Amino acid sequence: MADSRKVAVYVSLRTLLKAIETLEDGLPPRIDTSVFNSFSVPVRSHLLSAFKFLGLIDDDGHIQEALAQLIRDKESRAITFSEVCERSYKEIVKLAEETASQRDLDDAMRVHGVQGATLEKAVRFYLQAAEYAGLPVSPLWRNMRGRSRPTDRARRATSQRATRASQAARSAMPENGYGGSQAERKGDEDILTAEFSSEGSVILHLKSEAAFHPDFVFSIIDKVMERVAQYETKAAPSQGQDFE
Numbered sequence: 001m002a003d004s005r006k007v008a009v010y011v012s013l014r015t016l017l018k019a020i021e022t023l024e025d026g027l028p029p030r031i032d033t034s035v036f037n038s039f040s041v042p043v044r045s046h047l048l049s050a051f052k053f054l055g056l057i058d059d060d061g062h063i064q065e066a067l068a069q070l071i072r073d074k075e076s077r078a079i080t081f082s083e084v085c086e087r088s089y090k091e092i093v094k095l096a097e098e099t100a101s102q103r104d105l106d107d108a109m110r111v112h113g114v115q116g117a118t119l120e121k122a123v124r125f126y127l128q129a130a131e132y133a134g135l136p137v138s139p140l141w142r143n144m145r146g147r148s149r150p151t152d153r154a155r156r157a158t159s160q161r162a163t164r165a166s167q168a169a170r171s172a173m174p175e176n177g178y179g180g181s182q183a184e185r186k187g188d189e190d191i192l193t194a195e196f197s198s199e200g201s202v203i204l205h206l207k208s209e210a211a212f213h214p215d216f217v218f219s220i221i222d223k224v225m226e227r228v229a230q231y232e233t234k235a236a237p238s239q240g241q242d243f244e
Contacts, residue, residue, distance in 0.1 A: 006049070006052055006053045006112070006113070007049050007053060007112060007113040007114060008053060008109055008112035008113065008114050008122040008125075009049075009050040009053055009054065009122060009125045009126075010046065010050075010114060010118050010121035010122040010125060011043065011046045011047060011050055011121075011125065012121075012124070012125065012128065013125060013128035013129055013132055014128075015039070015043065015047070016047065016050055016125075017132075019036055019039070019047045019051075020067075020070055020071065020077075022035075022036065022038060023035070023067075023071050024071055024074075027063060027067070027068065027071050028063075029062065029063060030057075030060070030061045030062050030063070031048065031051060031056075031057045031061045031062075031063060031067075032048065032061050033045055033047075033048055036048075048061070051067070053088060053112070054066075054084050054085070054088050055084065055087060055088060056070070056084070066080065066083075066084050070084075078132060078133050078134070079133075081129070081132065081133045082133035082134055082135060085126075085129050085130075085133055085135055086135065089126060089135075091108050091111070092105065092108050092109070092126060093135060093136055095108055095138065096130075096135070096136035096137050096138045096141075097136050098138075099138050099139065099140060100138050100140065100141075101138070101140050102140055102141055102142055105123060105126075105138070105141055106119060106123065109122050109123055109126070123141075127141065
């Protein structure tokens with residue numbers, strides 16, 4: 001039975017791993033919020049709660065062997081972290097192996113004292129941890145590793161909208177032509193390019209761990225295309241003069 005005094009982890013995996021890394025320079029015998037002074041005040045308390053839930057410290061903050069091992073053996077950190085999560089999420093690991101539904105996962109997570117927006121964050125943490133440490137995940141559990149990660153269909157829609165935006169801008173411009181636009185995903189960046197006919201191009205880099213939603217990407221593209229069209233249909237400003 002879950003310990004009702006301990007709340008499931010609801011910080012991001014990245015934040016938790018960063019907190020563990022901050023202890024590499026020196027591991028005190030007891031952890032309190034002052035150890036995490038590089039984080040905001042609310043996050044410090046969330047991290048302390050997370051360390052307790054995962055069994056990295058006891059209720060009084062004294063470090064446990066699992067935390068010492070995470071700090072000591074960086075090369076095997078993912079393996080150790082997997083063992084830590086398997087102990088802390090026994091019921092959820094079992095559900096994953098039984099191909100449980102999303103509702104089953106949510107209900108199991110609520111037992112650990114989370115609900116509403118905090119429940120969603122707690123579920124997201126488990127899915128992030130599962131990817132990092134190789135924990136089982138039911139195929140019926142929705143992807144919550146990042147915000148609005150577009151599917152392949154959404155990415156195709158993004159490309160199609162880029163073509164339409166380029167064609168619309170070109171039709172509204174003079175005969176001297178317009179190079180076009182494109183949007184592509186490279187690594188952790190959405191790269192938007194709007195080309196001038198003779199003045200080079202405008203390139204925007206939108207950096208995010210997860211791809212931006214197509215509607216957001218193209219609200220930016222549409223604005224860029226509008227400004228490019230305005231520029232091409234007017235005389236370019238002289239050096240040192242701003243373009244309104």
